[in-house]
Amino acid sequence: AQSVTQPDIHITVSEGASLELRCNYSYGATPYLFWYVQSPGQGLQLLLKYFSGDTLVQGIKGFEAEFKRSQSSFNLRKPSVHWSDAAEYFCAGITLNDYKLSFGAGTTVTVRA
Template sequence: AQSVTQPDIHITVSEGASLELRCNYSYGATPYLFWYVQSPGQGLQLLLKYFSGDTLVQGIKGFEAEFKRSQSSFNLRKPSVHWSDAAEYFCAGSNFNKFYFGSGTKLNVKP
């Protein structure tokens, strides 16, 4: 079955520190992969997406993600976290009509 797993429920980092959020997928073929961010009271906002080609994709707000087929991973990274990045992050895989979301990782940012 197709699925996306985010192994970390909560992560706390200091402002200015680097960030990596993990995402693993289980699909028969190379999936379409996405990272979304959800702030309280806000809708899901797309950060970046991967379809094919270059395995390192750049997104908005300084985020990037790397697709690694050998590890079935699509981890999200940011070199320097800002307090405004505190939110919940969802990795998702797409199969034509629907997205399969991970359970999310809540990011806390320490001053």
């Protein structure tokens, strides 16, 4: 079955430290991949997306993600986190001719001072 998996339910990171969130996908063909962020009480906001081409994609708020076909991964990174990055992060994927995104279960990020 086509799916997206986020292995980490919760990550705690110190402010100013780097952050990496893992996402693995399982698709027969190269999927479109997305990272969304959800702040408490808010809707989901798109951070970045990968369709094709360059495997390192830049997003908003200083985030980037790297598509690695050999590892079936699309990990999200930020070099230096800010307290405002505390949120839940969702990885999602879809292939051509599919109608529905598959979402990972989400990773909650806590930022400590």
